[in-house]
Amino acid sequence: MPNKSNSKSVKTKKKTKKKSSSYSNKKESTLRGINKKTVLQLNNVVKEYIIGTQKIRALDGVSLEVKSGDFLSVMGPSGSGKSTFLQIASILAIPTGGEIIINGKDTTKLDEVQRAHLRNKEIGFIFQSFNLLAKTSAVENVALPLVYAGIPEQERLETARKMLIKVGLGDRLNNTPAQLSGGQQQRVAIARALINNPSIIFADEPTGNLDSKSGLEVEAILKDLSKEGKTIIMVTHEPDIANIASRHIEIHDGKIKNES
Amino acid sequence: MNLKSTFLVAIKAILVNKGRSFLTMLGVIIGVSSVVLLTSIGTGLQNYITEQFEELGTNNVIVMPGDIFGEGGGFSRESQQNAFINNKLKLSDVNEIERLREYVEFALPMNTQSDKLSFQDETKTITVIGTHYQYDEFISGIEKGRFFNKTEDQSVERVIVLGWEIADTLFGKIDPIGKKVKLGTQTFKVTGVAEKQGGGFGGPSFDTYVYIPLETSFRIYDTDAIVEIMVKVKDKDQIKESIAAIEKVLGQRLEDDEFSVFDQSEILETINGILGVLTAGLGGIAAISLVVGGIGIMNIMLVSVTERTREIGLRKALGATPQQILIQFLIESALLSIMGGLIGLIIAYGGSLALQAFFPAKVTFGAIMLAFGVSAAVGVIFGVAPARKASRLSPIEALRYE
Numbered sequence: 001m002p003n004k005s006n007s008k009s010v011k012t013k014k015k016t017k018k019k020s021s022s023y024s025n026k027k028e029s030t031l032r033g034i035n036k037k038t039v040l041q042l043n044n045v046v047k048e049y050i051i052g053t054q055k056i057r058a059l060d061g062v063s064l065e066v067k068s069g070d071f072l073s074v075m076g077p078s079g080s081g082k083s084t085f086l087q088i089a090s091i092l093a094i095p096t097g098g099e100i101i102i103n104g105k106d107t108t109k110l111d112e113v114q115r116a117h118l119r120n121k122e123i124g125f126i127f128q129s130f131n132l133l134a135k136t137s138a139v140e141n142v143a144l145p146l147v148y149a150g151i152p153e154q155e156r157l158e159t160a161r162k163m164l165i166k167v168g169l170g171d172r173l174n175n176t177p178a179q180l181s182g183g184q185q186q187r188v189a190i191a192r193a194l195i196n197n198p199s200i201i202f203a204d205e206p207t208g209n210l211d212s213k214s215g216l217e218v219e220a221i222l223k224d225l226s227k228e229g230k231t232i233i234m235v236t237h238e239p240d241i242a243n244i245a246s247r248h249i250e251i252h253d254g255k256i257k258n259e260s
Numbered sequence: 261m262n263l264k265s266t267f268l269v270a271i272k273a274i275l276v277n278k279g280r281s282f283l284t285m286l287g288v289i290i291g292v293s294s295v296v297l298l299t300s301i302g303t304g305l306q307n308y309i310t311e312q313f314e315e316l317g318t319n320n321v322i323v324m325p326g327d328i329f330g331e332g333g334g335f336s337r338e339s340q341q342n343a344f345i346n347n348k349l350k351l352s353d354v355n356e357i358e359r360l361r362e363y364v365e366f367a368l369p370m371n372t373q374s375d376k377l378s379f380q381d382e383t384k385t386i387t388v389i390g391t392h393y394q395y396d397e398f399i400s401g402i403e404k405g406r407f408f409n410k411t412e413d414q415s416v417e418r419v420i421v422l423g424w425e426i427a428d429t430l431f432g433k434i435d436p437i438g439k440k441v442k443l444g445t446q447t448f449k450v451t452g453v454a455e456k457q458g459g460g461f462g463g464p465s466f467d468t469y470v471y472i473p474l475e476t477s478f479r480i481y482d483t484d485a486i487v488e489i490m491v492k493v494k495d496k497d498q499i500k501e502s503i504a505a506i507e508k509v510l511g512q513r514l515e516d517d518e519f520s521v522f523d524q525s526e527i528l529e530t531i532n533g534i535l536g537v538l539t540a541g542l543g544g545i546a547a548i549s550l551v552v553g554g555i556g557i558m559n560i561m562l563v564s565v566t567e568r569t570r571e572i573g574l575r576k577a578l579g580a581t582p583q584q585i586l587i588q589f590l591i592e593s594a595l596l597s598i599m600g601g602l603i604g605l606i607i608a609y610g611g612s613l614a615l616q617a618f619f620p621a622k623v624t625f626g627a628i629m630l631a632f633g634v635s636a637a638v639g640v641i642f643g644v645a646p647a648r649k650a651s652r653l654s655p656i657e658a659l660r661y662e
Contacts, residue, residue, distance in 0.1 A: 090577075092577055116579050116580060119577065125577055144575070148579035148581075149579065192578075
């Protein structure tokens with residue numbers, strides 16, 4: 001993010017250096033993004049669920065560093081913990097142990113309201129099933145995050161319009177989701193994910209519900225965003241789509257197995 | 261998220277499901293309209309009775325046996341019966357009252373009996389009032405003939421004045437004036453028919469009364485009981501002083517609980533008190549439907565929360581705080597309820613206008629404010645549970661919800 005302050009990034013780096021010595025799988029990424037700011041850092045993150053009497057460890061000591069501009073694909077078989085990884089990394093869920101640091105801020109100490117504000121400011125979501133509000137126009141759907149940021153209505157809608165034009169839907173501003181194709185709906189969702197100019201965009205199987213043509217359109221947009229320098233973390237199980245990312249990790253049994 | 265945006269979101273959610281929103285409001289609509297309509301009937305009735313009393317004039321003071329407004333409660337049946345059984349009012353008391361020339365214009369003793377009146381083959385049960393000739397001042401008017409006069413009164417003649425309804429049933433189209441009727445076994449001559457007065461809303465109607473001279477009544481019923489003394493005071497503004505003077509005179513011979521002296525304002529107060537309780541009771545019963553309406557809102561809001569679980573999850577993921585979700589759903593249920601309340605008010609107002617054709621209904625500002633406030637409160641109170649449920653949803657669970 002070019003508009004983020006320098007002091008923030010300096011602080012983050014200091015923290016990173018201190019911690020990185022203890023985690024071997026950190027070194028590589030630290031080396032790769034030497035001049036880039038760390039936007040997301042996971043330190044030994046553990047997530048346990050209790051189902052009935054059984055304790056299930058969905059994430060088992062995950063450590064990862066994501067630099068500004070990274071396009072990271074997260075793969076893994078179903079049940080491997082990649083969904084949990086996404087929920088934890090996007091601070092929708094709280095880990096059982098470990099730290100999640102976003103722009104230098106330890107999020108595990110935040111309460112629910114603070115996490116909501118942080119998601120609103122720093123995180124964009126693209127879901128497999130789009131999650132647009134039904135019977136609500138595209139432009140209002142895109143503007144939704146700005147409602148919770150306290151932006152006045154006129155400004156919200158103006159920004160939303162610009163975002164829709166950017167994803168190629170300038171002629172569909174007032175259509176409701178039902179009047180749009182799957183690919184168009186996902187583009188609306190991408191515009192919504194971009195509107196608050198987030199530090200990280202999380203995409204959960206963004207092409208999973210789309211036909212191949214629409215899937216390619218969405219892929220192209222994600223590629224463009226990455227070129228613009230957006231940080232994207234994408235969970236997918238399709239290797240073809242994972243290939244558009246610049247970094248790849250695989251999660252097996254709650255642990256990061258392959259990193260490239 | 262400011263309040264205006266929250267309002268717009270809530271209004272939108274209501275409009276998206278127009279049919280369901282209306283059905284949800286129906287409970288509150290029925291509740292508010294019945295509360296307002298029923299209280300409007302009660303209030304209208306109170307106003308009507310007050311007007312009627314004021315029309316009758318306010319310079320009348322009534323003396324009755326027993327302690328009518330005492331501990332037994334106003335007009336309690338038992339105390340009233342005892343009062344008539346132990347009646348100690350006498351004709352001499354009437355003379356004592358008339359001697360208070362400073363206050364009293366005249367005092368009319370009254371004796372009341374129940375009997376049968378017949379003309380040819382027709383017979384009717386009636387109330388017989390034995391009194392003096394001045395009583396014609398207290399009835400609303402004479403339709404035919406005249407009230408019995410001073411001479412007939414003083415010479416204890418068998419003359420009778422009929423209430424309008426009695427004359428109508430017994431005589432039909434025949435002119436009753438001068439005709440002979442049988443009161444019990446005695447023969448009386450009809451001198452007049454009183455004007456139609458109308459009933460007292462289910463109470464005894466003056467139209468079924470007949471009037472005969474007091475001494476005649478004493479003679480044929482072998483009694484000297486005075487069950488009521490009507491006193492006409494000289495100055496309307498001296499009613500309170502007149503009552504005090506009459507009480508003092510009667511108090512010399514009788515105990516305090518053996519007689520009551522009161523004017524119409526006291527009767528009016530008692531009646532209005534009873535009507536007030538009645539109105540509140542009816543309103544209270546109608547208010548139950550308002551509570552049922554509130555439960556309806558809660559029910560639909562709970563369904564709505566379940567239905568919109570994904571929406572709630574999405575809003576939370578995009579930065580809505582639990583409080584913002586809570587307020588969104590609270591405003592939605594409050595709006596549903598208030599809109600229902602407004603529609604209910606309009607219906608009640610229309611209904612009371614329609615009722616006014618044959619009933620004195622009156623919608624008061626107080627009733628409107630009460631109904632409005634209660635419906636808003638119902639919306640908020642019954643909206644809390646669904647709104648809390650919504651605000652507590654975990655965004656992950658909510659987003660995964662199908």
